[in-house]
Amino acid sequence: MFARSALPVIAVAATVTLLAGCTSTASQGSSGSDISLVKSGKLTTCTHLPYPPFQSRQGKKIVGFDVDLVDLVASALDVKQEIVDTPFEGIQSGEDLNANQCDVAAAGMTINEVREKNLDFSDPYFEATQALLTKKGASYKALGDLKGKKLAVQQGTTGEQYAQRHAKGAKLVQFEDLALLLTAVKTGQVDAGIDDNGVLYDYVKDNPDTEVTAEFNTGERYGIAVRTGNDALRKRVNKVLGDARADGRYDRIYRKWFGTAPKK
Known part of the structure; x- marks a missing residue:
């Protein structure tokens, strides 16, 4: 959250x-x-x-x-x-x-x-922004690349709100918490996930089969x-x-x- x-x-x-x-x-x-x-x-x-x-x-x-x-x-x-x-x-x-x-x-x-x-x-x-998480080597570099694809979002978050506004044509798949979202991306249940950049960069450090492929300048502050x-x-x-x-x-x-x- x-x-x-x-x-x-x-x-x-x-x-x-x-x-x-x-x-x-x-x-x-x-x-x-x-x-x-x-x-x-x-x-x-x-x-x-x-x-x-x-x-x-x-x-x-x-x-x-x-x-x-x-x-x-x-x-x-x-x-x-x-x-x-x-x-x-x-x-x-x-x-x-x-x-x-x-x-x-x-x-x-x-x-x-x-x-x-x-x-x-x-x-x-703390200053934050939204970012895109994919499996390593995936070709998704922007939300527009996910048309017709599954994009994981965390329920009730600003990431979900951003995806609703900007991920036109993507199929949003809602998860209750961050751990479920990350697992869905890692295991291929979804094509990508969107959440705060800080938590996604922390995740890829220990999961080198995933990567952050894009950031979106949302100007958020905690x-x-x-x-x-x-x-x-x-x-x-x-x-x-x-x-x-x-x-x-x-x-x-x-x-x-x-x-x-x-x-x-």
Whole structure:
């Protein structure tokens, strides 16, 4: 999910009301307001697995670029991060945050106008675009080459939306998560797949029988989301991200997961 996107879902007001009293004060926000967390001593993060290198399981742990960045926020609040794996629809619609299932959502999630009606985003922390994945040696270099062919898309993502608009004549095959999409391309169930460039380049490193044959300039930027109106936590996230960029911690985390320095 993952420059991921879908239709908004309106959370039930009664549910929010019942759960609103379940938070616990953890820290003072930069605005002077208390930061309240779902669980005492925990910064709970909603994500949708797998989406390497942003978040994925490594043994019993969940690791990734997003995980390391949110760990910085947790450290600044003097708490530990706890990660909840949940369907992406509930994340990007704001439903999970409104129901106090988590404090923040970090899921390789593109900031867009639809989501901004349901969530409040941090400052952007990653730039992404869409890309095309094929088996090695395939002749598909553009979406126009896939007329009459099967193109894998991930349900509810910006990649799916881009394909719907631009892959005219292609047969779109929808998959619930990234792992299923990647397997479909690798095994030849589909002719190609579209998703965020970061996750596709990460995949081909360990799967040399596949390759990224094209990128599409969609100008996407990821953000960490909080419940609408949770300005104290959003401002603290922004401060941590800004400090990490200034003191080099962001660059070190970026190199760890992408093997290169971020573009300035």
